[in-house]
Amino acid sequence: MTGTLRWRVALIAVVVFFGLLYMLPSIPGVKESALGKFLPDDEISLGLDLKGGIHLTLGVDVDKAIQNSLALTGRDIREQAREDGIAVLRPGLTDGRHLDFVLAKLDQRQALDEMLKKQFPILTTVSTETVEGDKLLYKMDFTPEYQDYLKKLTIDQAVKTIRNRIDEFGVAEPDIRRQADGRIQVQLPGLQDPDRAIKIIGRTAHLEFKMVDDETDPEKAAKGIVPPGREISAMRHRNPDGSYLDRPIVLKSEAVMTGEYIADARANFDSNNQAYVSLTFTPRGAKLFERITADNVKKRMAIMLDGKVYSAPVIQEKIGGGRASITGRFSTEEARDLAIVLRAGSLPAPVNILEQRAVGPSLGQESIEKGVMAALIGGALIIVFMIVYYGFGGLVADVALAFNIMLIMAGLAGFGATLTLPGIAGIILTLGMAVDANVIIFERVREEIRRGLTPRLALDEGYSRATLTIFDA
Template sequence: MKIFNYRLIIFILSIIFGVVFSMPSFMQTDTGKKIALGLDLQGGLHMLLGVQTDEAVTSKIKSIASSIKYFAEDEDLLIEELSINENSVSFTVLDGDEIPKIEKMLEKIDGLNIAIDGLNIDVSLTEEEAIRTKDLSVSQAVETIRNRLDQFGLAEPTVIRQGETDIVVQLPGIKSQDEEKSARELISKPANLELMAVDEERADQVYTMSDAQAAEYGDIILEDTNNPNILYLVKEIPILSGDQVIDAKVAFDQSNQPIINFTLNSAGARIFGDFTAKSVGKRLAVVLDGKVYSAPSIRERIGGGSGQISGGFTIAEAGNVAIALRSGALPASVKLLEKRSVGPSLGADSIEASMIALILGFVLVVVFMVVYYRLAGIVANIALITNIFIIVSVMAMFGATLTLPGMAGIVLTVGMAVDANVIITERIRELLKKGMSIPKAIEDGYANAMRAILDANITTLLVAVILYAYGTGPIKGFAVTISIGILASMLTAILGTHGIYEALLPKISKDKNAKKWFGVS
């Protein structure tokens, strides 16, 4: 008698997979991958951030000024009085014949108003470009914060846009003050890296010069990160910005102090190499978020597109800065508008209520299936139990976060999991009532039920995919559990139960008792 078949073997492997990989979540063991609980189930930190979008416009203007400066130096064009005036860049071209070259370069940048008055040129953003830049700054901030938190190691943080300028951040599992402080610093750190030339001609006047006087020379005054009494006079327009950074890693110097090594992209490496070649003997200030971390003298041309930031970091601070640089600088600073800690008491109540619903629903479904479908109901219940184990296992393996809507999805899946078995068993019962033999009724029952099962599950799966694509955190959690439940139920119902019936077919044929097996005379 052939007991094992490929369907049954796959089903048995599914049972083993489900049990083994779901145990860490059910038993809450110290080892193995487990399902992470969402903010609503385990508590954590909820923050509302406001993006200062006007800063994004200023940052873009500064970037345009830097491009103009580099283009003029690269093409040996003579310009002077290059300055940033609120939302515009102005400069003077010494040779009128060179204006067409600069104008052609500026026309390649979208969204600019270019005003030429003799030898004076004024560049500003169009109103539409300013609005687009502000809107884009919020979207970029969402992605940047999400990337930082992912690299920080937090399980499934929720970062979503709210309104025109606000961002909602939810961090499950943040309970201590130290964890909250680290997360807040990582989120709010602009990580705006700039390489700026020190004004060597007037450097000795920095302690007697005001900000207004510095601005007259196109300079700004910055403090040292470790000692605010040490000041640097640097050119306002940076040589390079963090936009050109493609990698940043923590390392240690010769005295075993943490430093950050950064790598520039090809364009940044070329600009960096050209500048250092022309500036041997001068100082280059490494500026992070408006503070000078170091200002080493340039001894030779620096090629390779790499640099170093040192400034008395702790290992944790260096790690956070490196993460922020890798994930990109925030296009504009963010302001904390609201903060509240969510306690786990709601989670405990929610888990308890959901478990009661899950167990009650499970028991009712199991009892109904056994009473109405007899032994076929037991087969369906085996598939149902396997389905739950598979859902938990898959979610644990992918590190999914379980939220309250996700638990509702699991409860709903309990009912959906037996739906395919109900359709199959009813088809078998219909054929048995018509006098068909049990083996033939089983085969034709699965064949006849297949189309209805696929149609129902595929349409539900499509809706779940749409919910995941366009929904936010809690909706995504519901969509994930429903999707996994649908796929698992198709595996256990269509493949698994069919394999069980094939293995038991000799016994079923020998009994010839349709009522015992399928609850029909």
């Protein structure tokens, strides 16, 4: 045996060894056997069509994200104008589409325009008009380029947040991908509790801290008598029987803090074994929370999630340490789910479920059985044909074909790829292509033998001359 041949045999042996090593864990019963403790943990993951689960198509409300960003920009304009000594009043989205604010002093128009141009180049002026005789009303919007950027950013953030939530939820091998028109496709193989997963995925989880206005009567506010700068909301109460009751509560419209400052969220239990969610703020958030609580001692602060007040405790003293809690008579599962969505981050915009399909495990098992049967029948026909037509050479080709399939399976397991029904079809196609290559090689070898070459030379020539034909095909 020549040195080159020895290296080839050794290389083949190493490849076959590692192929078997990574393929065996995917064979049912092997991991539970005595051999299992010597094998890697990687197995072939089955896709939605083979394992069952749910398929979701989600729509992201990017227009809502743009509106929210416009509203925040209005607050930034007011703060910057205050620092520059410019009297800007009542920034807000009066028509839901444009940012409106009032310049109280006309002689400050040039200063305001320069500030907007320098500090807020992402805005463009839609119109200006004189109001109340001596004031100027600005209508502004984001530039088209920035709107396109915001839309892309919103969808990208939504994909990332949904992925984080699903990872926290513990679904193996989820498939999450962005589609056209602001849609997101989510496939969750093997999911046992689809309703809970849908609730976690679609929850906006917009967390806000707002001060409570205890001087305004909630009953009157509920009838529409709401003072300026105030809003009516609902405070969530959970009854002992598990039902919920919403009671009106009046809040100051402007949030003093939002969920962007949360570093961690965990479900815990108090001394009465009642579930609650503990929050840990970022360093910046901890300082902000400490300042807010110091300025509002003996006042109530409402903790809002997705527009509902979960609790409104009285601030007894300045709270340092960067920690807070959300109480609300949660069940254990509700507290855990709330912690998941807060820890994974809030969605940048509301997400709607446009399509939902469930694939049962029985359908997946049927797909596996049919796919395996098709592969076995196709493989058996190929093996018989190759042996009958090419004899010993065909047998060698069949062995190589088996190694080929083994390496494909090992690669799927080792790289964490997901096997789907189209994947099984692809493996069957691979069998056909491999056989096609062998047929080309063997026919070329036969031609070389008919030309008078020895079998060894004919084999070398057959492989070398057939290579270009195979690549071309």
